[in-house]
Amino acid sequence: MEYAIRTENLAKTFGKTFKALDGVSLNIKRGEVVGYVGPNGAGKTTTIKILTGLIRPTSGHAYVNSIDVAARPRDALRTIGALIEVPGVYDYLTPHEILTYFGRVYGMRRDLIDRRIEETLELVRLPDWEHKKTGTFSTGMLRRLAIAKAILHKPDILILDEPVLGLDPKGILEVRELLRQFRSEGMTVFLSSHLLSEVAEVCDSVIFLDKGKVISSDSIESIGQRMDHGVVAVRFLRPLSPQDTERLRSIDLIKSIDVKNSTVRLHYDGKPESSVKILRLLVSLNLDVVSFANEGVGLEDYYVSVMSDEKGVN
């Protein structure tokens, strides 16, 4: 299978001893939106810098669209759009001037550059700032301009390193919305972030990295299933009467219940079939069910569990 992004035993050592990456192998399929998660210093940015040709690996290989980045950076980087850390911008230039230069770097024609500048600035909500010097821009606006630069040439692959770092809640929502849009357009997105809620919201799968090594990777869906701990939260139209509560307790599949106002947490064996049966029984008992949701453990809990396992191993 041809992967959009692939790394083979990627290693990077800074100085003589500090191993920032230690044999990282990744396989990211086309059209996938993958979260790259880990604590500060785990090696996320180092991986991204190698993938975007900013630094060279000590050993191993990084491929983009099957092209070795270190061997053929020009060809490999042509199909990538990247936002890395908090890039600086030339504060005496305007977005139009900056984007025009990068458009030319990607070999775009003048008329196409002008059209794409309009489209991308519209997308990142900076259309009125096209001819204003970036020195007057806020952090959020600079970040959005950097995203505009990353997508100017309509790349197949978007590599984003902490794209919401330093943004206010509105800015975070805007970037998240953009990511959803990129996903719907079929773009491959490799997203490094320490915000697990963001990863859970927009990614198909997640790779956990710690101390330069991949310690776990899976789809968001299967992590959710794996972490299902057998609790379903049911909200009823009105608080249950003592009789209704007793009727619930009498259901064999339910081990115990916690009642709080009109919401009841039902403990069961965690099997999906049991969940279906319980819902059917509740409806057959004429209880007015407003919502019925499995209480899975969040990505944060999974993150803590895999990081703890890793520490245990070490």
Add this chain to the structure above:
Amino acid sequence: MATNVQSIGAGVSETWLSFRFELLKHLKRRRLFIVAGLAIVIPLLFYIYYYKEHPTAADNFASTSLALMNILVLISAAMFAGDAICGEFEKKTSLLLFSTPQKRSSIFAGKFVAALMATFLVVSLYYLVLTLQIGQLFGWGNVPAELGKSFAAALIYSTAAVSIVFFVSSILKRSMSATIVGLLALLMILPIIVMIITLLNHEPWYIVTYSAGLITSVLGGSSGFGPGQHGNVMRQFTPTFAKGIAVMAAYAVVALAAGMAIAVRKED
């Protein structure tokens, strides 16, 4: 073979793009206007404050007016090349610039050529104003032929100065440090070394700032050190044209090559 030709073609195209972008940056930061302004004002000030008080011959007027050319070249080199490499890393614009499909060597070559062209423009303006002044004051027939040799020496020295500052920019982390160290090296450290070697009665022909003395010495002006004020006789050296040009060219080539080699390997 065809791949090599394509690669060279792509490199030239990238260098041209980088050169144009750098020029745009110099213009937008108004640095080019400021230094070009100095190149016009300084010779005019020489005329107003020197020639009117001490009328002299054309070649003497030219060599006196060019006394500050050395400093103008250094200011220009420091302004245009000081932050050419380290500035991108210091301000993190490297993250935008180097993650694109172009060779770093092409980007830096474009930056070097832009700094060089900006400095050439400044030097040319200075000589243009000076030539116009000489033509007006002494008649066009009295414009010294050696002014052309002086101009050639100034251009070669500009190339060496830009290369040296470019090299300093590749080894330091901060633009301000690179600018100051580049200026100090060419304005103070190397001239002090020249003075010490001269005091030891040796010709410092291998020092680039000594060779830069050609800018005025070809017109008959002083380029080195003469008899001391207190009667102690110090031998005066004057660089020969061919050797001076060769030394400046050598500094330019070596500093540029070393700067490029370091710059392309530099990592965040």
